[in-house]
Amino acid sequence: MSAILFDLDGVLYEGDRPIDGAAETIAWFNKNSIPHLFLTNTTSKSRSELVQKLAAFGIKTKAKDFLTPPVAARQWLQANALNRIALFVPESTSEEFSDFDLVTGEDSKVDAVIIGDLGAQWTFELMNQAFRTLINNPNAKLIALGMTRYWRADSGLQLDVGPMIKAFEYATGAQAIVTGKPAEAFFQAAVEILGEAGNVIMIGDDIRGDIEASQRAGLKAIQVRTGKFSSSDLVLGITPDTILDSVADLPRWWRSNM
C-alpha cells in the first residue's frame, strides 16, 4: 500500500468527540508524507468547514485533502468537458461549482443537473423545475451528490438527497451518476487524485459503505471496531482485508505491512 483513504465519522471521531489516537495517527501520516485523502458524503459543510471541525479535535488537515461529493462531481464534469450546469444544491456546496457556467431557466440548454440535499429549501415547484430541466435536456447528466436516505435533523428524521434522486430517475428515465460513497466512481475519483492506482487502501467503520464499496472499486479495505461497527457486521459475507480495534493502531499496522 502506498496511499490511504480515511472515512471521517466513526473513524476519526464519534459525534462530537475524537477517537483516542486519531490526531496522532494523522500526524504520523503527515510526517511520513504518505499520500492520503479524507472521504465524506457530507454536503452540508464546505471543505474549509471540515478542516475547522477536525482542528477542534486536534486533527490537522488541509482543504485539498478532502474528497466530498461536490468535489468529485466537479472533477467528473471537468473530465467529461461538461460546462453548462443547473445547480440544486445548498449554499455551502455551490461554491465548489463557481468555475462552471450556471444555467437557471428550465428551457435553457444544460449539460448536467446537480442535485444535493436541499432539505427544507425543497418545494414542489423546485422539484418540478429540476424535473423539467432534465426532461427538456434528454442528454443532460443527472448528478447525485451522494445517495443518503435520510438524516436526523433537530426537528426529527428528514429526507436526504437519495429519495429525491429516485424521484427524478423514475420521472425522467435517467440514471444518476452518484458522486459519494458507496458509488464506485467516488473511490475511483479518489484514486485518480492520489495517482496511486492499485495501491490504495480505505479505512472505515461502515462494512457496506466503506469496506464492501471500496473493495468493489478494486481497493483494499481496513475495518475499524469503532463508530457504527457491530460484530454482526462480520457475518454478512463481506471480508475486510484487515480489522483494527481503532485508527490508533494504524501506524503500527502500516509499518509492519509495508
Added chain:
Amino acid sequence: MSAILFDLDGVLYEGDRPIDGAAETIAWFNKNSIPHLFLTNTTSKSRSELVQKLAAFGIKTKAKDFLTPPVAARQWLQANALNRIALFVPESTSEEFSDFDLVTGEDSKVDAVIIGDLGAQWTFELMNQAFRTLINNPNAKLIALGMTRYWRADSGLQLDVGPMIKAFEYATGAQAIVTGKPAEAFFQAAVEILGEAGNVIMIGDDIRGDIEASQRAGLKAIQVRTGKFSSSDLVLGITPDTILDSVADLPRWWRSNM
C-alpha cells in the same frame, strides 16, 4: 368471456370527444346485462364526476361501475382488515376512505399510508411527515394510488404520484402496493368485484398498460386501434388476443365469439 373491463381514455373517448359508437356499445352491454367495469388511473376525479364526464359523451354509467386506484385501495385494505390509515391524497379522493380510522400524528400507530397525487400541496415538510409515519410504523403498508410519472398541468409538466412513491420506497426500504394500472393487483381487484375469475377480458388502447398488464394478471385482452395506439405497438412482442378497429366493433365481436 362473461365479463369485460373497459379502459376509458382512448377507448370510449379521445380528449374531449367521444369515439364513434362508444355510447351504443356501452348501451348494448347494459341491455344484455353483461358484467363490466370501467378501469382508470385517474385520481383527480371522483367516481360521480367520472359518471358526469361520460354522460356528456352520451355514455350512461353508474358510479359503482368504476374501478379507480382509491376504490381498489379501499377494497384491498378491507380485504386485509387494515383500518388505521394515514392519508396523503387530494380532497377529491379522500371521500373514498371515509369509512376508515384516519390517523394524522406521525407517531401514532398506523396500518397503512396511502399516497396519491397531491401536486402543489406537497411540501418538504409533508413529504417528511409521510416518511416519518412509515419509519415509525415499520409494518405499515405503503399504498400507491397509481405509479404515473408526470402529467401536463396548465403550468407545464408536473411530477405525479410515482416519483413520490419511489422517494418513500428508497427512504424507508418499503415496497409499495400499487393500486392502479399496470399493477396485477388492480386487475385482480376488478376480477374480484365482478366475481368472474377466468372469464374476464380487458379492452384498451395502451399495449403495455392495458394489454400486456392484463394478460400478466391472467386476463385476455382486446387492443383497439384508437387513442394512443400505433401500429408499431404490434412489434413489441406483446400479442393482444384480438385487435378491433374501435370499441364500436365490440358487440359484433362479442356475439360471434361467445
